[in-house]
Amino acid sequence: MPDEINDLRLFAQMVDAGSLSAAARRTDGSTAAMSRRLAALEKRLGVRLVTRTSRRFDLTVEGALFHERAVAILHAVDDAEAEISAQARVPQGLLCIGAPSEIGRKQIAPLIEAFSDRYPEVEVRLVLSDIGLDVIDDNLDVALRIGLPADTGVIAKKLLSSRRIVCAAPAYLARHGTPQTLTDLAVHDCLRLVRGQRVFDRWLFAEDGRRREIQVRGTLSTASGEVLHDWALKGRGLALKALWDIESDLSAGKLIECLAPYHCDEIELYAVFANRRHLSPRVRVFLDFVQEALGEAALDQKRSATKISTL
Structure with a gap:
């Protein structure tokens, strides 16, 4: 069963990436290995899932149905794991955070250091970008972004104004x-x-x-x-x-x-995360931690702005 779940997850990543080469870059693999995994999956299922071109691929009818079912299964698996982990209430595992470059480097990175000191069992990966990160497409647990996202399938929590x-x-x-x-x-x-x-x-x-x-x-x-x-x-x-x-x-x-x-x-800074019924402990405690820390920073900023205006 773990191999089947891994195949489902890999296929979902391929579809989200839009091409084998893009999927390989996201997973630190090779395009050739991705092609072999896809071919093995198609052989096991006995159907062609995608129509390949040089730069991308298109889903066949069977591929579209398989992708829809695969995503639903993966969500169910993630929810089950999150629910069990939440019951254990032990924050651990990999936590992927995305943020704009400047505020990410100056304010979020120091907060992550403090967060890591408090929760040493959580491995934190920080991704910085001025282009704008997507919590789904960029495989993030939490994306910090300026303004509300257009995607209605995610949850946005305001952190700072x-x-x-x-x-x-x-x-x-x-x-x-x-x-x-x-x-x-x-x-x-x-x-x-x-x-x-x-x-x-x-x-x-x-x-x-x-x-x-x-x-x-x-x-x-x-x-x-x-x-x-x-x-x-x-x-x-x-x-x-x-x-x-x-x-x-x-x-x-x-x-x-x-x-x-x-x-x-x-301007407003939001924490954006996938719409799940059960957040993992590491995501939940990070959201609480960063909201509290940035709330205190906002108070300091307000006091500083008042001081500057009276100089």
């Missing part, structure tokens, strides 16, 4: 002046984020109770929030950053908040 602010290094403001109104942004060099083919060059503000988008321009753009942060510290332009990413720099005077009367959009 903050806001974005316009900021710059003192050196930049000394050379170019400090913007006083939103229209002043038109003459400033603004650092912009890139996601895929989209450049985030329209910054959102609130003015007199109304939402207002401002078109910005600049010479530098990047897909990395951390690179953009470094450019801002080096005085290369104005940046729109989450308060939780730059709080220490504001306190130290390395960055200065600009356009404070114009509130930027609020």
Whole structure:
């Protein structure tokens, strides 16, 4: 039976990945080994499950039915294991966490160290990405992400609320002046984020109770929030950053908040996890741990923001 379950899990991973090569990368295997496992499974079942092409494969009618049943069986197995493990109440095993790069490195990584000290039987794997991680497609137990996910088949738990602010290094403001109104942004060099083919060059503000988008321009753009942060510290332009990413720099005077009367959009950090009736102890205790820790961090951030605004 374990071999059959492993075959079901492997087939589900192949379908989720979309190709044998992608599945091999996700499981640290080889494409040739994946092909042999699939061929052996088809031989045992006596049907062709997929129609292969050079880059991907398509499910046959039998393959689609087999995948549907396989996913249902795997969910049942996972639920059963989680329920038994929950009764034991001993957090252990592998816990895969995904997070945005900057907040992941600065805030989540230290929390994971503290979590590991408290629960030494849990092996934690942290994956950082600015592209955006999916709890299902990226085989994560918990994905920390900005904003609610589009997938309705997962659960999202809000961990932290903050806001974005316009900021710059003192050196930049000394050379170019400090913007006083939103229209002043038109003459400033603004650092912009890139996601895929989209450049985030329209910054959102609130003015007199109304939402207002401002078109910005600049010479530098990047897909990395951390690179953009470094450019801002080096005085290369104005940046729109989450308060939780730059709080220490504001306190130290390395960055200065600009356009404070114009509130930027609020942002929220969510913990996203698969919709299961029985969460494993390691997932449950991690969610409780990170919510408590980030809740305390939010209080410290609020006190720090109040202090900075009164300086």
